[in-house]
């Protein structure tokens with residue numbers, strides 16, 4: 403698997419602000435990964451993903467040093483059309499993305515903009531509507547849908563463009579638990595079945611940690627940690643100090659470690675955590 407995103411010594415400061423929002427960021431992301439991005443408020447998460455989408459520096463004013471490369475090409479040299487083919491972006495507020503009066507038109511919009519033919523557009527609409535379970539809503543106004551349905555429309559319109567990378571910035575923050583589940587499930591399928599690279603900024607750590615191949619911790623504009631979940635959660639105290647809310651299974655295993663009852667690796671899987679707890683109980687019973 404090759405690197406598809408490379409960030410080298412990236413520092414970015416929005417104009418008229420006192421300090422850089424990102425400071426000397428270095429990051430490599432490989433193909434077909436699910437990357438979870440977490441960190442406290444105002445730490446630089448949205449800024450980081452905006453740099454990967456090329457919104458920074460193309461659409462913002464500020465000072466930019468270092469470089470971001472997508473598929474080996476400097477993002478500064480990529481045109482809007484190429485960027486749209488490489489990277490799709492889903493916002494927290496799906497309505498911010500809507501431009502049409504029906505779901506079907508909404509899904510077609512981006513494809514019409516890049517000049518796809520009507521047969522290709524029809525085929526892709528049917529394909530994304532199936533994946534995101536929107537088949538019965540195509541003639542509805544996107545504004546009349548539930549929060550979860552709206553977010554599925556936003557994701558479907560990004561999927562229809564078939565980008566290699568999909569970035570989602572707090573996509574579930576406005577959704578109820580069912581809406582959250584459906585967004586997480588669709589994103590998992592996008593990675594597994596469509597081989598996309600998913601980068602998700604998210605505060606719901608439990609679900610994010612379970613799906614992610616790697617987690618990034620952004621703190622004060624820097625990448626403080628970039629690791630597989632098992633290693634990411636090794637020092638729980640430090641994460642809590644930095645404003646994170648680790649998943650319940652991690653907090654539980656950390657307590658077992660402190661009590662001298664467990665020495666193995668951390669896991670975010672509920673099933674594995676139960677097995678660990680059961681084996682500790684069995685050990686204790688056999689000693690008594």
Ligand SMILES: Nc1ncnc2c1ncn2[C@@H]1O[C@H](COP(=O)(O)OP(=O)(O)OP(=O)(O)O)[C@@H](O)[C@H]1O
Pocket residue numbers: 416417419423441442443444445446447448449450
């Ligand atoms: N358009 C902008 N103009 C000026 N400063 C900005 C702009 N957007 C973000 N910032 C500043 O950059 C820093 C990082 O903000 P950013 O939105 O990237 O953080 P975040 O981790 O995504 O926050 P949150 O979790 O609250 O959404 C903050 O200090 C913020 O005030």
